[in-house]
Amino acid sequence: MRITAIRDDVVPIKSQIANAFIDFSAMTASVVAVVTDVMVEGRPVVGFGFNSNGRYAPRGLLGERFIPRLLEAAPESLLGEDGLIDPHRAWTAMMRNEKPGGHGERSVAVGVLDMALWDALAKAKRVPLWRLLADRYNGGRADEAAWVYAAGGYYHPGKGLDALKDEMRSYLDRGYSTVKMKVGLVPLDEDLARIEAVLGLLGGDGSRLCVDVNGRFGLEEAIRFGHAVAPLGLRWYEEPVDPLDYLAHAALATTYAGPLATGENLFSHQDARNLIRHGGLRPDRDVLQFDPALSYGLVEYLRTLDVLRDHGWSPRRCVPHGGHQFALNIAVGLGLGGNESYPDVFAPFGGFADAVPVRDSRVAMPDAPGIGFEAKADLYAVMRPLAEAV
Incomplete structure (x- = not known):
């Protein structure tokens, strides 16, 4: 070859x-x-x-x-x-x-x-990539489906509570039971109102809602926000502080008992090791979001998984960022905890194969050889001309 x-x-x-x-x-x-x-x-x-x-x-x-x-x-x-x-x-x-x-x-x-x-x-x-990975690295075991959540809730000019609820309702209508929204750009009371609006659609079940700060808070602000949302029982509180401020993560973990999530902006197994050693994260509840597409690829991600196992972390605590089919194959083939999904934003790169439905926030994998890009028409339309031009 x-x-x-x-x-x-x-x-x-x-x-x-x-x-x-x-x-x-x-x-x-x-x-x-x-x-x-x-x-x-x-x-x-x-x-x-x-x-x-x-x-x-x-x-x-x-x-x-x-x-x-x-x-x-x-x-x-x-x-x-x-x-x-x-x-x-x-x-x-x-x-x-x-x-x-x-x-x-x-x-x-x-x-x-x-x-x-x-x-x-x-x-x-x-063979599908998920099958190749399961056979090569996971004793032939592959998950029947992957847990996924719908990421959205971005800030947008003129977007009020009604538009936010309409967006989240559309994800629920498409088979997602867990959703994620952005927070941290507006004052705390405004974000709390946005969170409560979404929780209303979820029957008040905080375990179906994740919130994402994208690293904007300093430690004091992260603690204040954590105190405000702790009673809601959220699925997780994501990237509350700068991704490289491990001491701040460790300090926050002493005051916020709920699950924390981070890692999407760490790009090597060495950075992952430092986070686990010094970030105060807890392997029984916290979520690691290293994105293989941003982190030197799957070759390096395999090293990252080895580091995590050496430090007592299960691959099930990994839910990669990015919402792409590459990470979805990895999640199914290597037994991760799931994968992010972008149903509406970052088109055509987000989402899954066209014929794959989402049911209760779970998706099964097609048998298409490779990653399966050809089974996603709008994405393959972008890729195909590169091959045809050679």
Whole structure:
């Protein structure tokens, strides 16, 4: 199996929505196609990848460093014993001459290509990625379905309580029983009114609602907000402080007994280890949201899972950020706790295969080879031209 070409493009996913820290008016994503010489049904196997939302398209890094390293590597150096591309060996080639530390935008660029390589490998084997992962890393065990929640509740100009409730009601109508909303951008009393409005739709059941601060609060504000929402019994209180302020997380965990969630802005197994060592998080209740698409890909995510196990954490405490099919395959194949979902925002990259319904916040996986992008028509329409242009 040889890589014959790699194409990339930048796709806008801009929106007028905002969370407590940034707006998405200029957000972009990189899309890549890794073309190989393996033929299936008369067509070359092509693996596709893209970067998860919240980080801009890393096109410069892709074009200057990581794509050239893959193309310049000796083809046999990228292959496993089965003669197919080994994403682990490809990862080593991409990271050649990279110093340790500094896990920023380069982790996003590598993650884009890593996703495409796993997609290509599973297609070459003619199996879904979730099945390949279950057989290779999880003793053949795969979950029948993944737990998912609908992420939304963004701030938007002119969006009042009625519009917020209409949005959340639409998620419930589409089969989600758990939803997430943004908080932290407006005064506490306004956010509490927004939370109460959504809880009204959920029958007052706080375990069906997550709130996300996106790291905006300082410790004192995070504690004050935590005291205000603690009686509601929320599913989790997400990214209450800066993601790298482990001491603040640890301090908050001494005052907020409910589940905390964080990790989407940590991009390496070393950062995950530091969070577990120093962040005061509790393996019996807290949620880890490392996003494999932003974190050097699945090769690095496997290292992260090893770190977590070594520190007494179950993979079930992992619910990846991003709402994409790559993480969904990983969740099902490796036995994670679930996956985020974006039913309406960040189109066409969020959501699942077109024929896959959501029932009580659970989705089953199709048997499509690879990650399954071809089963999501609007997303495949963006990806297909990259392969056809080669």
